[in-house]
Amino acid sequence: MQAVQPTMSNTTPLRQNNRLRWFLSIVVVGSIIIPALLVGSLQIFIRFQSEINQRSNADALALVEVLKEGLNPPLWSFIPENAQDLVNGVALNTSVNRITVYDALGSLFVEYKKKDYRHEPDALTLTEDITREDSVIGTIDLEYSVEPGRKIAWEDTKKVLFITLTQVLFSLTVILYVIDRRVTKPLMRLKSGAHAVSLNDFEGEIWSEHADEFADLANEWNAMRIALKGSFESLEDHVKQRTEDLTRVNDELVETVDHLKNAQDSLVETEKLAALGALVAGVSHELNTPIGNGRLMSTAVHATAVQLKSNFDRGEITKSQLELGLDEILEGTALIEGNLLKANNLVHSFKQIAVDRTNDMRRRFGINDFIKEIDATMQHAFKPTPHRLEVKLGDDVELDSFPGVLSQVVLNLINNALMHGLDGQTAGCVRIELTPLAERIEIEVEDDGFGMDDKVRKRIFEPFFTTKLGKGGSGLGMHIVHNLTTGPLGGLITVRSEPDKGTAVTLSIPLNAPYDAPEPGI
Numbered sequence: 001m002q003a004v005q006p007t008m009s010n011t012t013p014l015r016q017n018n019r020l021r022w023f024l025s026i027v028v029v030g031s032i033i034i035p036a037l038l039v040g041s042l043q044i045f046i047r048f049q050s051e052i053n054q055r056s057n058a059d060a061l062a063l064v065e066v067l068k069e070g071l072n073p074p075l076w077s078f079i080p081e082n083a084q085d086l087v088n089g090v091a092l093n094t095s096v097n098r099i100t101v102y103d104a105l106g107s108l109f110v111e112y113k114k115k116d117y118r119h120e121p122d123a124l125t126l127t128e129d130i131t132r133e134d135s136v137i138g139t140i141d142l143e144y145s146v147e148p149g150r151k152i153a154w155e156d157t158k159k160v161l162f163i164t165l166t167q168v169l170f171s172l173t174v175i176l177y178v179i180d181r182r183v184t185k186p187l188m189r190l191k192s193g194a195h196a197v198s199l200n201d202f203e204g205e206i207w208s209e210h211a212d213e214f215a216d217l218a219n220e221w222n223a224m225r226i227a228l229k230g231s232f233e234s235l236e237d238h239v240k241q242r243t244e245d246l247t248r249v250n251d252e253l254v255e256t257v258d259h260l261k262n263a264q265d266s267l268v269e270t271e272k273l274a275a276l277g278a279l280v281a282g283v284s285h286e287l288n289t290p291i292g293n294g295r296l297m298s299t300a301v302h303a304t305a306v307q308l309k310s311n312f313d314r315g316e317i318t319k320s321q322l323e324l325g326l327d328e329i330l331e332g333t334a335l336i337e338g339n340l341l342k343a344n345n346l347v348h349s350f351k352q353i354a355v356d357r358t359n360d361m362r363r364r365f366g367i368n369d370f371i372k373e374i375d376a377t378m379q380h381a382f383k384p385t386p387h388r389l390e391v392k393l394g395d396d397v398e399l400d401s402f403p404g405v406l407s408q409v410v411l412n413l414i415n416n417a418l419m420h421g422l423d424g425q426t427a428g429c430v431r432i433e434l435t436p437l438a439e440r441i442e443i444e445v446e447d448d449g450f451g452m453d454d455k456v457r458k459r460i461f462e463p464f465f466t467t468k469l470g471k472g473g474s475g476l477g478m479h480i481v482h483n484l485t486t487g488p489l490g491g492l493i494t495v496r497s498e499p500d501k502g503t504a505v506t507l508s509i510p511l512n513a514p515y516d517a518p519e520p521g522i
Helices: 011-077 080-090 147-198 213-314 319-358 367-382 403-421 477-486
Strands: 096-103 108-113 124-132 135-144 363-366 388-392 398-401 429-436 440-447 492-497 503-510
Touching (some): 011 080, 011 096, 011 124, 011 135, 011 147, 080 108, 147 213, 367 398, 367 403, 367 429, 398 503, 403 429, 403 440, 477 492, 477 503
Antiparallel strands (some): 096 108, 124 135, 363 398, 429 440
């Protein structure tokens, strides 16, 4: 049988056991010594005061009786010299401060005062009449000091205190010894056993020297230790199995997250390409009108030129025909030039936006021209609808940022307003307003459409959240807007919306994009 004992290497249990000894010592001192000293001191003080009073009063009365007997003849014979000798003899007692003797008429007969006499407030003062044959022949006034009696009583008190303290210390030593053997050491063994179990050591057995409650506790502890050992071994196997299961599940989750990340990236790229494809289709549609008009006018100009040449070759051309033909040619070329210029502007705007959308390079650009290009490019999306796009420019400022990222954000907000805010309405408006600030620019995209409640508004930036599920919405548009605005653009985005009161999305971006911002992307 291996007994658990505290060792020097086990510093923590030893320190705790020392604390236990000190605690028990303090409890014993606080519960035995202090009350004993207080009660003993109180009793001694009471006895001290009583002894002083009793002893001093008895001594003073004895002296008064001596004086009464001794002063009777001198007072009767009226011989002050004899009375003075008696008084001086009594005054040899060091406790006598003053003796005053008066005759029957109250006149001073004899008197004694100690050298450097001063009245003591706590001194005993006794006054007695001296009688002879039932007649008062004089009066004695004795002042008796209690200080000598106090000194004697204090010496006796110190002896009593010493004896009491010796008894208390001896009792305390015996009590502490018994407590150490019957309480502290068993508790130390229990604490050492508990510490061993906390270190996963279930082999040590706790023993007890005496058949008492601590022995019962040690037996219960040993039974619990054996049960804990079995439970711990079973728990280790269970934890090992659960760890293996969790590791396998974690690996599966990591793989699933990687798949979801790849799928998200693919969806983002698909949405980017889809937006760019829609932009190409819209611009192509816009180009059809000026190019078609230019082709029609070039055909008319060609026909006029052929007719003039034919008349000229036959020599049948007149001045009026020539002037009319030249006017038609000039008018046609002017229309052709205007349509070609319109097409050129569309191509330039599309080229700039397309380059920005496919190239995430940082460059300097003016915000007003940038928004004008967005306006020109997005007009095709509004022509087939009853809605309109309005732009309110402010003072032009120059940005050092990512125009491709910003164009993707603004175009997504416009398309989102068309798809969600104004879908199904008879007429609506999407408004872009610029507000230049000191070091920032605010771009607000607002519609007067259906709006959103708080539940939808709080989730619009979540990936894959859409109210158009299965109707062309991927749920990534606003997620991309948020990540691009707060990421490479280094800005903030806020949304205000109420049901049936439209939606306003405000971008607040710095004029100079941060250089430590994440690279453009999701």
